Amino acid sequence: MFHMRLFFFLASGVFLYGAVARAAEGGKDGEGWKSSRFWFSRPAEWKDTRPQKGTGDTSWAKDATPIGNGRIGALIYGGVGKDHLELTEISMWSGGFCSSEAKDKGPDSLKFGSYQPFGTLEITYPAADGMKDYRRELDVGRALASVSYSTGDVRYRREYFASIPHQVISMTVEGDKPRSVDAVFRLTTLHPQDRITSTAGGGRGMILIQGKLKNGLAYEGRIAILPKGGTVKASDGSVVVEKADSCRVLVSLATDYVLDAARNWKGESPRKRNDAVLARALKVPSGKMKRDHLLAYGKFYNRVSLDLGETEDATAGLSIDERLKKYKKAVNEGTECPDPDLEELIFNFGRYVIISSSQPGNLPANLQGLWNYSLIPPWDSDYHNNINIQMCYWGVEPANLPECYEPLVRYIREMAPAARRITRETAEFKAASGTPAPGWTSRTAQNIFGGQGFKWNKPASAWYALHLWEHYLFTLDRDYLKTTAYPMMKEICQFWESQLKVMNEGGSNFRTEDKKVTPEVVSRDLKDIRAGMLAAPMGWSPEHGPKEDGCAHDQQIVWELFHDTVQAAEVLDVDRAWRKELAAKRDLLVGPRVGEEGMLLEWMIDRKPGSGSWDPHHRHTSHLFAVYPGSQISPAKTPEWAEAARKSLLARGTTGDSRRSWTWAWRTNLWARFLNGRKAYEMIQGMIRYSMMDSLFTTHPPMQVDGTMGIVAGFAEMLLQSHTGRLHLLPALPGAWKDGSVRGLKARGNISVDMAWKDGRVTQFSLSSPAAQSVKVFFNGEEKTYALTPGVAVKEK
Incomplete structure (x- = not known):
């Protein structure tokens, strides 16, 4: 008991x-x-036949x-x-070290494994x-x-x-x-x-x-x-x-x-x-x-x-x-909150999967967490770094499970030597003189032997760096920052410093593989680009659109990388000259752009729906990285960009290709960052209605745990946010949860938060931290500042 x-x-x-x-x-x-x-009330369905690669078969995990x-x-x-x-x-x-884009089929026949x-x-x-x-x-x-x-x-x-x-x-x-x-x-x-x-x-x-x-x-x-x-x-x-x-x-x-x-x-x-x-x-x-x-x-x-x-x-x-x-039927008929304990169970099952498939000293959770039924699982059940492995770990720190974060940090560190070698051997990353690029990045798929496959995901290592920094923000472990996170973040910055493209006035040196983008289009859409601005060259908005300079996904991730690394250097008080240069480069990056229709642009060019170049209902929301998990865009600090991003997310819709398990989880977090509890709640309900099996695993299809684990972050983000430098209590509380409580959520600054609410208003809360600090707390429409002392909980009634 x-x-x-x-x-x-x-x-x-x-x-x-x-x-x-x-x-x-x-x-x-x-x-x-x-x-x-x-x-x-019955055994799970067992089949002697095993699903093969790419079939999307979920029967093995459905119940x-x-x-x-x-x-x-x-x-x-x-x-x-x-x-x-x-x-x-x-x-x-199976498999081993490799750096090939191609993958043969069949167990043990492909180098990737x-x-x-x-x-x-x-x-x-x-x-x-x-x-x-x-x-x-x-x-x-x-x-x-x-x-x-x-x-x-x-x-x-x-x-x-x-x-x-x-x-x-x-x-x-x-x-x-x-x-x-x-x-x-x-x-x-x-x-x-x-x-x-x-x-x-x-x-x-x-x-x-x-x-x-x-x-x-x-x-x-x-x-x-x-x-x-x-x-x-x-x-x-x-x-x-x-x-x-x-x-x-x-x-x-x-x-x-x-x-x-x-x-x-x-x-x-x-x-x-x-x-x-x-x-x-x-x-x-x-x-x-x-x-x-x-x-x-x-x-x-x-x-x-x-x-x-x-x-x-x-x-x-x-x-x-x-x-x-019963839940799905009630939602379809318009019942607002048919089973709140089931929603709690979804949150708790996600935490259960995190704890069960990511423990210190082991490999991190893969696409299927810890479980598998096939010699050739979909996507090899690998480590996909264009959203999937990252999403698996979004909820780990807010759910107060920092030990479960250790496998991801260790994996990033141990994969770096092989990634460094592959990066330096890649011609497109070399300088004109033929000098290999410093630092490293990765292809989209990674195995456990340093091997890589599928297309290059050039911002992969920069996205990993955000996780390295977030672990510090939640734990305030200065020794970890000094010995583990900051050295890797700095090296990844050096890779990007070597890669960024200096733009000409009006973007005259802009490159794209989209044949429909003529010089006239470039002149029209990039007339505001100033000489000296920086763009990530020939990127991709995974898995969407053309390959070209300055796509929003790459720009936002690199901005976050530079911004976080500057902060890390300031915390450690190191590399003063270099961090000043890095901050200057951050500020020269081509930033978020708003199109004629008022939406945040996914690419530097203002493409229109139906142009054939993009799908407005695509499952990925790569161009909204700066909203979540990044922090460049927020309603409080950048209201114009936040409104454009909100319109862009609304335009994506929730039908067709958008009904993917991990898509619901990402959009739950995005709507929470837009402070819209009703829409965030709709995403949770959408996941349950369309992408959840009786086992409570979620399906893409096929079965993947990124949505199962990622939705934990969605719940937490609706109840507590700390990315803007203050604690925001109940930032996106839906009407269905008008009365409730939560204990033990973690905020950045290593602050534990307990709170209760009634009729949508905080009735009381308690804050505690092992570090002495002053913290701003926004709740019930007002902001107050509290001094936290180690070992003493601050309570507000």
Whole structure:
């Protein structure tokens, strides 16, 4: 049971508890179950056929239950006669280092490679005649999955979790009658080179899988079967348990990969790792392992709780598929807030996925987070850096999960040497003299061996730099800034200093691949360009429009890079002369431009809808980077640009190509930055209506976790903003959430924020920070300044 934390009084004198604390009540006697648990009345759909690359097949993840500890994970299908656990290990990758734009098809045939499934644990049970009362549940408040049902006179229950401290997947099977557990455990694999063996002895069974991919990656998996009572024997790679009272299963998976470029990605043998992991885990009683798991997971999850209103028990008690159907029907019929606890659950599930697929010391979450079902997953389940990996980490800091940010920072650092090499070998980045470009950037797709593929995303490293800086802003970790973030930010700036194009008066040296842009068009549209202004040459507004100079996406990202790096240098008081030069270059960048129709331009040329050069309803909103996640444009500081950006977003619409999971998440954040809670809320509802599967994973299609993780930032941005130098409480609160509370959100400046509101107005809040600082807070239409002292919470009632 979780520790219940009281965090402040309501004005009425009634105690207010966070949603997570309420979940500790358990069952339907408490309230937290409505926003932390969801269940199915049937097993997940299992298919023996595997989706192939580019098919957009989402069936494998549409209703399966995910668990993970940042390194190993499982999708649970929960069958009665046969259960399937699809096992994954985050470093199970084919391919290797490469720098080619082309990608061949087929597993292990392309140099880039792809994320690989580890294997499938199949558990066969006796025929379940007369099965009834089936329930498959995921409790995201405790990171516990379960399956229960009755057959004959026995009630069976299975419980699953992925332990962070013990680095194993734990599964327990039990019946409520003695000697009622019979099961056959078998491991299957899609890799023909794998060797699978089984042994039994001393009342235990073990399944061992060993293999090596074509790229030399060695891997090993061990499944320990530990029945209580009964008999256990090994047979042809399987383990058979008969007439046990219960059975405990521990899964340990490992490869010899290490996220360390200096070691050429090779770490200790998987056998050595599994030896150590299982030696420790087998000594831990099941009850203690579960308690350790709850404590370790709760350390992350319990930092934040959200209460947006109360859902009726009858609605909250529905199976998740029926609950989603009811929600969608109500929204279609115009009901404003049919199930606020479901919306809280979406926020909480997003945090669950973050915690489960991004833990310190591991690789960051990939396009599918931690989970996979195919040898050739869509887009190789890689690290896409033109929005996707960035979006996965937008909500991590606001949701008070700074440790979960570490894998991204480490990934950026370790990929830099390979990216530096590829960048310096690329002709288009070299100076006219043939001198290689300093610094580095990347192609759009990245793997775990420094390899790159698809088109160049020239601002990729500059966008990464924003994440490096944001981690400092949220933590105020000066040592991190000095030793990790600033050196990388400076090097990325040096790359862009070498690349920027000095424009002629009137843009006479403007270049584009768009054949429809004539000298007359250039003369008309770029007449305001002054000699000496700077433009990013021949960029792309991913994945939209022509390749040409000065597209808004590139200009805004480079502006953010220079601006943030100048601030970082000022914090550290270093490079005074250079930072002054950098600030001057920032100010010479061609800035945001407003077209004749009053919209923010995506390119320097004022293209019109229907011209054939652009799609006004495109899924990407690359030209609005300066609004979110950047900070160049805001209603308070740049109202004219903000209004033009708002019109541009409104013109994008929410139909057709715009109905993508990650698109909803980005637009939720954008509308929140425009201080429009109604539109931000519509984006959340749109994601649920059009892009959410019964598993609560979101689909592009296919399944991707960027929307699932990114929507966490959307919720946070609607409730708290801190990017303009002050805290803004409830900046984009929709009418549907007129009464509520939140505890533990994090603002820049390493400030923790608790608050409650009624009828859309803040009734009270509490601020705390380990750093002494003065902070401006805007709430209920007024601004006040507060002095924060370490260890002392400032409260306003």
